[in-house]
Amino acid sequence: MNPSKTSEQTTFDTIIVGAGLSGLYAARVLSKAGQRVAVLEARDRVGGLTYSQYSQYLGEYIDLGGAWLADNHTRMHELVQEFNVPLIRQFKTGQEVTVDGETRHTGDVGSFPGRQAALPELQTAMAKLEDALAGIDINAPWTHAKADEFDAMTFAAWIEKNIETPATREFIATSTNAFFGVMPEEVSFLETLHLFKTCGDIIFMGDTHTGGQAAHMMGSQLVSEGLAATVNGVVSLNSPVRRIIQNDQSVIVECDETTWQGKQVICALPPVMINRLEFEPMLPAYRRAFHQRCPIGRYTKAILTYETPFWREQGLSGLAGSLDNGMTGIFDLGDTESKHGVISILFGGEPSIRLDDASKAERDQIILDQVAYALGDLGRHPVEMVVQQWVNEHWSQGGACSYMTTGTLTTIGDRLWQPCGRIYWAGTHLSRVWRGYMEGACAAGEAAANAVLAAWACS
Ligand SMILES: Cc1cc2nc3c(=O)[nH]c(=O)nc-3n(C[C@H](O)[C@H](O)[C@H](O)COP(=O)(O)OP(=O)(O)OC[C@H]3O[C@@H](n4cnc5c(N)ncnc54)[C@H](O)[C@@H]3O)c2cc1C
Numbered sequence: 001m002n003p004s005k006t007s008e009q010t011t012f013d014t015i016i017v018g019a020g021l022s023g024l025y026a027a028r029v030l031s032k033a034g035q036r037v038a039v040l041e042a043r044d045r046v047g048g049l050t051y052s053q054y055s056q057y058l059g060e061y062i063d064l065g066g067a068w069l070a071d072n073h074t075r076m077h078e079l080v081q082e083f084n085v086p087l088i089r090q091f092k093t094g095q096e097v098t099v100d101g102e103t104r105h106t107g108d109v110g111s112f113p114g115r116q117a118a119l120p121e122l123q124t125a126m127a128k129l130e131d132a133l134a135g136i137d138i139n140a141p142w143t144h145a146k147a148d149e150f151d152a153m154t155f156a157a158w159i160e161k162n163i164e165t166p167a168t169r170e171f172i173a174t175s176t177n178a179f180f181g182v183m184p185e186e187v188s189f190l191e192t193l194h195l196f197k198t199c200g201d202i203i204f205m206g207d208t209h210t211g212g213q214a215a216h217m218m219g220s221q222l223v224s225e226g227l228a229a230t231v232n233g234v235v236s237l238n239s240p241v242r243r244i245i246q247n248d249q250s251v252i253v254e255c256d257e258t259t260w261q262g263k264q265v266i267c268a269l270p271p272v273m274i275n276r277l278e279f280e281p282m283l284p285a286y287r288r289a290f291h292q293r294c295p296i297g298r299y300t301k302a303i304l305t306y307e308t309p310f311w312r313e314q315g316l317s318g319l320a321g322s323l324d325n326g327m328t329g330i331f332d333l334g335d336t337e338s339k340h341g342v343i344s345i346l347f348g349g350e351p352s353i354r355l356d357d358a359s360k361a362e363r364d365q366i367i368l369d370q371v372a373y374a375l376g377d378l379g380r381h382p383v384e385m386v387v388q389q390w391v392n393e394h395w396s397q398g399g400a401c402s403y404m405t406t407g408t409l410t411t412i413g414d415r416l417w418q419p420c421g422r423i424y425w426a427g428t429h430l431s432r433v434w435r436g437y438m439e440g441a442c443a444a445g446e447a448a449a450n451a452v453l454a455a456w457a458c459s
Pocket residue numbers: 017018019020021022023040041042043046047048049050064065066067068069239240241242268269270273299300301390395396398399400426427428429436437438439441
């Protein structure tokens with residue numbers, strides 16, 4: 001797929017930087033419209049934050065990045081069907097577990113076991129949050145009546161001000177850790193509201209019936225591979241982009257040993273990765289400020305495989321959460337007929353921090369301890385265990401979502417979607433639906449491609 005490694009220029013209509021779902025979806029829209037496209041990817045694979053490995057033991061793919069879909073992830077569902085990617089409804093028969101240190105609380109799925117102290121104030125807290133959410137315009141969150149106040153405070157500050165019970169505070173605080181890999185102390189409250197609003201609401205995001213955790217793929221990277229195979233042009237792997245030069249007529253995109261020319265470029269990278277690129281001329285100050293004020297969250301995900309789904313025999317569903325931030329969540333990845341057991345355990349935001357700098361042995365021990373506390377001691381003996389620490393991935397620097405710090409949305413929010421000359425922007429962080437999710441990545445890619453096509457039609 002790579003053009004020869006020379007300094008020869010290769011000319012396309014649009015150059016797309018990044019072969020994650022967003023870049024590839026943009027490539028799909030442009031290809032269908034008849035454009036010739038080059039997608040340049042730094043890694044030796046497509047898919048970005050979707051990354052699948054084949055398990056010899058299970059005879060199927062396991063996912064170390066994005067996997068779950070809500071029923072209203074329409075673009076992703078179409079792709080899943082088109083590329084025959086296995087999709088399993090979330091198994092949820094049996095009891096749910098909440099661990100608090102080594103103590104295990106059990107209850108019906110959705111009954112918040114172990115969270116009794118949080119429940120009396122939970123309804124009031126949720127009503128306050130819903131109230132704030134109601135005023136958010138997805139296309140212009142900076143127009144909220146309290147935009148300045150909300151953007152000057154972190155989500156943690158809002159929780160502190162509005163929720164009295166420590167247990168309820170803790171419960172609400174887990175949401176950004178879990179859904180975006182971001183601690184409430186790190187993110188603007190206005191930005192938090194926008195993130196939630198693009199996904200529907202906070203309850204729907206964690207819902208296992210039709211919401212954010214309704215069904216999961218076994219092989220999400222197959223979607224990106226399918227998209228890459230249908231690009232009208234080139235997908236060039238091992239091609240880290242270093243510099244983007246634009247003038248009145250065209251853009252030149254430089255990799256280490258190749259140079260690409262196009263009429264415009266779509267940059268489909270998270271801001272932390274855009275910060276590493278050189279632009280000539282320099283990007284406007286507001287755009288540089290945005291990229292500097294939009295870090296990415298922390299996610300570590302592990303998949304553990306067992307001879308049998310032993311927890312089911314004990315009446316457990318395999319769904320588990322944590323009261324003390326020991327981990328974020330455990331999910332059973334099997335279907336009702338599964339012979340083998342397979343679970344996913346996620347450490348998002350705060351729970352991920354203690355894994356980030358741990359040795360491999362310490363990290364694995366923490367993971368196995370958490371599984372054992374939730375599902376029992378048999379959890380210490382997986383047949384296979386694969387761990388992905390996204391903060392330590394050179395070409396991602398974290399996951400799942402880029403988030404804006406305080407004061408960013410209100411100062412530069414209204415220009416986030418604007419192209420800078422011939423440079424257009426994509427990536428899930430710019431989506432108006434399901435920001436931070438695979439659906440959001442596709443939607444942002446589609447929006448950027450449509451903007452390119454609109455400009456093309458006028459030229
Ligand atoms: C552990 C984990 C679990 C998740 N779970 C879910 C889930 O269940 N459901 C869901 O919907 N979403 C989930 N997500 C989020 C989802 O995977 C992402 O939102 C989505 O894949 C992001 O796509 P993207 O194209 O915007 O960005 P990315 O996937 O980050 O794509 C950017 C691409 O650019 C490349 N790149 C970087 N720098 C350069 C450069 N200089 N030159 C060329 N290429 C470069 C990268 O290698 C990458 O391929 C999860 C993410 C993680 C990490």
